[in-house]
Amino acid sequence: MTRNRADADGVPQAIMATYYAQRASAGLIIAEAATPNAVGQTYPNITAIHNEAHVAGWRHVTDAVRAAGGRMFLQLQHGGRVGHPDTSGLTPVAPSAVPLPDTIFTPSGHQQAAVPREMTVDEIHSTVEDFAAAARNAVDAGFAGVEVHAANGYLLHQFLAKGTNHRTDAYGGSVEGRIRFVVEVVRAVTDAIGAERVGVRIAPGLTVNGIEEGDTESIYPALVDALADIGPAYLHVVFADPDNPVFQEIRKNWPGTLIANPVLGWGGPLPADGGRLAGERLLAAGADLISLGRAFLANPDLVERLRIGAPLNPVRDRGLMYVGGEDGYTDYPVLADARDAARLPEPVAS
Secondary structure (H helix, E strand, O other): OOOOOOOOOOOOOHHHHHHHHHOOOOOOEEEEEEEOOHHHOOOOOOEEOOOHHHHHHHHHHHHHHHHOOOOEEEEEOOOOOOOOHHHHOOOOEEOOOOOOOOEEEEOOEEEEOOOOEEOOHHHHHHHHHHHHHHHHHHHHOOOOEEEEEOOOOOHHHHHHOOOOOOOOOOOOOOHHHHHHHHHHHHHHHHHHHOHHHEEEEEOOOOOHHHOOOOOHHHHHHHHHHHHHHHOOOEEEEEEEOOOOHHHHHHHHHOOOEEEEEEOOOOOOOOOOOOOHHHHHHHHHOOOOEEOOOHHHHHOOOHHHHHHHOOOOOOOOOHHHHOOOOOOOOOOOOOHHHHHHHHOOOOOOOO
């Protein structure tokens, strides 16, 4: 849930400590994406985790969340072709020189996406090491672990998909070739900080950021089997549909903890229940845990609201998500504030 509240160099700011501490009642906070190297930056003012300033900035955040009784994993995300020289100062890299088909937001507004440079094998290897170093930095910054982001059309997902991976070497072509980079990243990260501190995020069939997988039914069973051999703490399936055969196959074959994120629409209105019913369907289909995103943006006390059936704050103007500052970020009321404002009675326990 990228919120663009870091500084231009990717260092988390003080307001982020307030934001995450407000949401410390979550069972686990999976923090917004942080880039493992400079070329992986996607948009302006997103977070990073590849130098000491980033570590120090994130440490303020994790200290605040821990003091409020919470725990956090940090999501590690390399944008791949989802980036721009005006943002990072570098030409984006990708498995193949296939540009993002959309415009991309930069410091000077929306621009046509740049044609990425195809990664050399040496660059692939060094990027794997960057992910491992980022994981170590995250632990140094006070995170309980990391989530490797292999979804939503970013670099790892680009390697998985036929539409963006036209390579003919060991990192392309066959299913085994296209999953290789993801598997190597996850193995390097687990070797760096321990499998019990690592999760992996995937999004089977998702077409956001121009992704065309081509063979979703083949690529994910192979990827899940390979990841199971490494043994990370959890697999996080986003935009999960309990009726989808691919999700059902993943649940059957994944031996560990499965986190599922319900399909609530991309940018559409949030259900009045914040995704609770959709989450319960996924639990009934075998998920062990449910992740919720947008509902937490507007409801710092989402857990308590879901527990007692209280109404949810609506997410305000979408533009406020990415512009910086307190508006639409740290100024959403919790239940006590809302009751005071509306003179609502306290709920009665039954």
